[in-house]
Each structure stands twice: as structure tokens, then as C-alpha cells.
Amino acid sequence: MTFALVFEQTLNGLQLGVMLFLMAAGLTLVLGIMNVVNLAHGSLYMVGAYLTVAAFRWSGSYLLGVALGLTGTLIVGMIVEVLVLRALYQRDHLDQVLATFGLILFFNELVAMIWGRAALFASGPSWLQGHIELFTGSRYPLYRAAIIVVGLMVAILLWYVVTRTRLGMLIRAGATNRTMVAALGVNIRLLYTVVFGFGAALAGLAGLLAGPIYNVQPGMGELILIQVFVVIVIGGIGSIRGALVGAVIVGIVDTLGRAFLKPLLGTLISAPAAESAGPALASMLIYLLMAAVLAFRPQGLFPARGG
């Protein structure tokens, strides 16, 4: 367990955190502003991955693939918003959960019908293959480093929009007090659509970034969605800052846990015991973390709504 190894895994954790952040930012805004639980957020992630892979294969150009994939995801998101989500704004959370659950089933099967149930092979662009040299002397995949950079750029962009633009002001106001914003005469419908679109685009981006690293297959969205929920619970609903902090924490804890818990345990208890307990405990780590945060701060670390 050298420093180089730890540092590399920390970078991996940061990379996972960045992707969780892209998903969490959109979802927490939708939750905070529109008060809608959207389980189908993971489906948009999946759609982003699939559309980009398909567009890349068809066109041969990665950047064109990305552009088409993102646009396609945005369009799908808009359709979902108009057809289903609009009817759910006034409903209680139970209805929203059930309806978006139905959407998940639909999208998973649709994707399976078109591309099959087996995982698709997705590759990044050739100009992102290869490695970079870290200061620790070891090499790190260029693609993963690129994800970290993209994610941080998006975080900065979001920070700028949310704190420096009028739209951002509306978003922050809406997250703290939705009814007031409507009462002030803001076009709520439009605001909702824009926010949802943002979220869909971010999810699609996360999906297309994920393609070469994680499996592109039906159901991929739900796997990451639960981790996104953990991020939001830890970070606080409606808060982008919370989403970023929560995502980085969850990403790093999960990655380091999976990498090092088993060997760490092995120094404390017998090897065969560590062999089974290690992975088991590692998989539970972020949930235990969530439970711990809840015990002390039930609203999360940076709740948008006033206490």
C-alpha cells in the first residue's frame, strides 16, 4: 500500500465523485426546486451513454458522437418532462416515485430491444487513450484525468451560473422557497423546463463519460442512481455545493474503501475472514456513512432550505 497507490486510488475516487456530482447536481435541483423525485434520472444517464456510443460508431467522430449524444439526451429529457413530469408536479412523492419507476422499466427494455441486453463496448476517442505521468512517478489513464478536468470545469460553470446570473438567482430562490418565486410572477413553467433540461444534459454528460469505464448496459442508470441518492442525502437537498462536497466524499470513500479495506482488515484479522468481510464491508461503507451523517444532521450538510 504505497503512497503512489493511495494517490492513484484517490484520483479514481475523485473521478467517481465528479461523475456522481454531474448526476447529483441535476437531481438535487429538480428535487429542491420542483419538489419532484425523479427516479428516471438514471435512465437519462443510460440514454446519454447509449446515444453517444451509437453516434460515435455511426459517424466515426468522437466529438460528433458527444454532440449528438448530448442533444439526443436533452430531447428525450424534454419529452419526458412534457409527457410525464408535468403531470407529477402537483402530486405527492409516492405518485412521483411510482410513475418514474414505470419510466425506468420502459427505458431499460427499450434500450434492450434496440441494442440487446449484453454490455456494449464503448471506447473513448483515440486522442484520450494513453497515460499521463503523475508526480508520484506512476502513470494514470489520460481518459480518467480528462473526466476529472471536465467535471471540475462543469462545477465551475455551474457555480458561475448559480451565483452570478439571473437564472442562477431564480434557481437559488426556487430551491429555498418555491411558492414565493411563483408568487413573484416568474414564469415557473419555463423555469422548471430549463432546470429539468440542465439536469438531463448533466446526466447525459455523465453517461457518455462513463461509457468507456463502466458497463454500458440496461440498468446501468439505477446502479449509479442509488449512490447519487446517498450523495444528495449527505449533501442536502437543493444545494449544488452540497452535491459537490457529498459527491467527492462518497466517491473517495467508496473507492478507497473498495481498494484498501480488505488489506487493512487483513492486518487486523485473519486473511480468509478479511477475504469475505472486506468486500462486504467495503460495499456497505457509503451507506454507513450516510447513516452517520443522518444521525447528526438529518437535513444533510448544506441544506438549501433554511433550518
Next chain:
Amino acid sequence: MKSRLIGWSIAVLVLIAAPPLLLAIGQPFYLDLVRRIMILAIAAISLNLILGYGGMVSFGHAAYIGIGAYAVGILGFYGMFNGWLHLLVAIVASALVALAIGAVSIRTSGVYFIMITLAFTQMLYYLGISVAEFGGDDGMRLKRRSHLGIVDLNDPVQFYYVALVVMLVTVYITHRIVNSRFGLVLRATKSNEARSRAVGFSPYPYRLTAFVIAGAICGLAGALYGNHTNYITPGLMSWQQSGDIMFMVILGGMASTAGPVLGAFVLLLLEDLLSSWTQYWQVILGPLLVLSVLFFRRGLAGIFYKPDA
């Protein structure tokens, strides 16, 4: 009241008469199907207690099916086949896990509660996958079914009647609970929490108790389900399974005794029908479910009679 009793009597008679009839016309597959529906109906009834009557949107209820099933599987793995032990461990383990999860989750509400219950169930799912000894992702086959002594679960018909009896007993027990003092507090807290607190009820102990009871009953269903499928996988605890059970409760009509049973039959028969048409049946079921939520709120039991009050 009268119409309800008549409705139940007819349903029970039909269910009792089904096995000999189905065997006579050479359709043992449906025996299996109805048995599976009844076992899952038990899970739905347990969820109805906390969701329909308690207003707690717990999205992770399938966890207890998994715990109950794995109790049977793991005990069998170590050579213990006593069915009564299986049932006891299934129920107690589920109750304890429900206590742990509930203690943390019930202090939250609204969206947080939904996400947290889902997250904890996922945690158990991952735990199931990562423990390679018990099959990990692939699951484990039951060496032998639970040995109950007075009935033989290997006989499909006997097992069917076991499931039927357990389901009916569960319906009755739940019926008594929701109309007892405890049940009234639970329902009052769902109806108006502020008023309940003002009158002197602290919601937390009642909700936690209901959560534990529901978990325990669902664990029982899990033990039966493990015996039914003979093959135990972490998929039993997946959130698709949780969603399925929720839909059974909603479709049937929340806060009614017949609702979850009706919902289980409708949903699972529908799934069976659709899957015989195409392997991509979920692409039809998904939108159907969405439509049912958008337009068909009160559930089926609401068509037949007014809800309990």
C-alpha cells in the same frame, strides 16, 4: 360490510378449490403461479401496513423478502433444515434489520425517507452480492426445502395450501392491527401529523413499531418465497422487486384489507400475460404503470367499496 364478507368468501372458496381443478385440467403451472402470487401478496400486505395505513413511502421493502429467503438458504447451507427454525430466524432477522433501518430512517420524512430506505436496501443487496460463499451475484440453490413436519413443502398442493393459509392469517392479523388502538394512532399520524402531536401522540415509536412488524411479516413471506423458487439470489432484494410490491399495494388500493391481495393478483397475472407475448414485456408494463398512476389513483378496491375509515 356485508358485501365485503361475501367478496372475501367467494375469493377464499375459489382459491381453495383451485388446486384440484387446475390439476384436473392439466395446468399445474398455474398452481405454481397462484402460489407465487399469494406469497408475494403477503409481502404486499405487510407493505400496506406502513405505506397504505402509515403513510411511510418505504421503497426498500423487498429487503425483507431477501432476508427471509437467505435465512432459509444459509441455514440450509449449514445443514439445518428445520422449517420452524427457518421461519423463526427469518422473522427475527427481518425484525432486527427493520429495527436498525427504521431507527435511522424514521427520524427523517418526505423525500429523504424514500431515498434512505432505498439506499439501505441497496446496501443489503450489495452485501448479498459480495458474500461469495453464498453464491454472490449468482445466488444459491436450496439444498432442501424447509422441513415442517406437519406438511410437506415438496408437494406442490400442500405448499399451495400453506401459502393460502398464511396469507389469510396475515390478512386477518393486519385487519386487527389497523383497527386497534395502535392502528388508529398510525392512521391518525398519517392523516394529520401536527394534530396527532398536539393531542399527545409522538409519531416515532408507533411508526417504528409498525415498520418492524411489517418487516417481520415480509421476512415470513421471504422464507416462503425462498422455498417456492428453490433458488435464492440477491435479485430478490432488488429495487425492481420493491417497486413491484409497491405497485401491488397502490393498484389494489391503499389502506384497505383486500387491496394488496387484489393488487398482487392483478399485477402478477398481468406480468405473466405480457411476458407470454414478448420477452420485452416491461416496455409495455412500464407505460401501463405510468398511466395507472396518472389516471387511476384510487386503486381497484376503491371501485368496489369505500375505503376503511
Next chain:
Amino acid sequence: MLEVRQLVKNFGALRATDGIDLEVREGETHAIIGPNGAGKTTFISQLAGNLRPDGGRIVFGGEDITQLSAPRRARKGLARSFQITSIYPEFTAVANVALAVQAHASHSFRFWRDARRDPQLLAPARRVLEDVGLGARANVLAANLSHGEQRQLEVAMALATRPRLLLLDEPMAGMGIEESQRMIAFLATLKGRHTIVLVEHDVDAVFRLADRISVLVYGRLIATGAPEAIRANPEVRAAYLGED
């Protein structure tokens, strides 16, 4: 019976409750009045336990209840009716009151007996409904009661818990003239038998019912005393007239 010492509540920069000292004697009907925005409901919420004060103490029957939750205070005999009707709409009127009775009848961890027909709960509930004037409407769904009847139900539920202190937050809110008169007449029958803290806008009701009146303006108590003294108090007149 109830002592409030230097109660303070801030909402950010707004001092909603600004160092209130109040004393309610046993058996008296103590009214709290004040112009809109004075912080009356904030004050009541702190007494009932729905809001935690930022400073000060609340002593009930000699016991410091400042840190107790609302349900615990209710169980100690502090009953509250809400300004915005808060009942159980899907339950009948008698079932509503029966729940209040049940809250004070030892624990509710009984899982078997049918509580809907339990005479130990229903009999007292019907009695309270009769007292309040809703006896004939006992089996009507609370959602189907008229607004005035629902306000009566609010008070009935508070009474059914056999409280030592009644906190009534604008019981006549939204009622018409006749209904208000009936409610005032009923509240008058409670005088002396119960200790009541009454928040009200209806000046007529206040002067008929109150033994003492406290006036709240911008979170501060500017006067306490008998009705006549309050009526004549120049600061009080300024506060009300100045509002016009």
C-alpha cells in the same frame, strides 16, 4: 399555572418574540391580543412546543417545560387548538375526538381489540361533542362538517384530553356572527373550570370572556391587566389606532 420568563425567538434578524414575561393564574381566562404581525401565533407555538425558543423559560405547573416536545407537553395537560383548522378529515367527528381521548388513556400499544367501537373511548368522546354542541353530528365525516362545526371540533379535541391548560388560537377564525356568538357562549361555560389562554381578534369576545388581557405588539408585551384597564391604556390605544 403557567409562567413565561423572558421568552425570546428570532427568525434571522427578526425578533418575533422579544423578551416576554407572562403569568397565567389557575382558573383564569387570559386573552392575548395585538395587531396583525405582533407575533401571537409564534408565541402560542412556543408555548405549545411547536417552536423552540431561542431564550427564556416556560414553566407549567411548577415544571420547566421549555425543552419538552409538543406531544410531551400535551401529555402533561397542555392542550392546543389551531388557528387554521387541523383535524382528521377522513375520520368521523366522534372518531376525531375519540383519538384525543385515546391519547390520554395510558399507552396505545394495543394491537388486537377493535378501538373503533371501544366504549371507553367513544363514551367520553360523545359527551364532549354534546358539550360543544356537535352531538347530533357525531357520525359525520369531519371533512363534511361546515367550517364553523370544524372549529367546534377543534375545541372539542382540545377539551377531550382533559387538559390543565387550554391554548386556544383564534377559535372563532372564519366564523359567521351567529356561530361566533354560540362559540363565545360555550367558552363562557368553560370559565373558571379550565385555565384558558385565548388568542383572539374578536374584541367583543375578548372583553366578554377574559379575566385578564395581555397586549402583544411587535413581539413585546406592552400591557397586562383587567379588561377595563387595558381598554383605557393609552399605549394600547396608540398601538391599535396607530395601525389604521
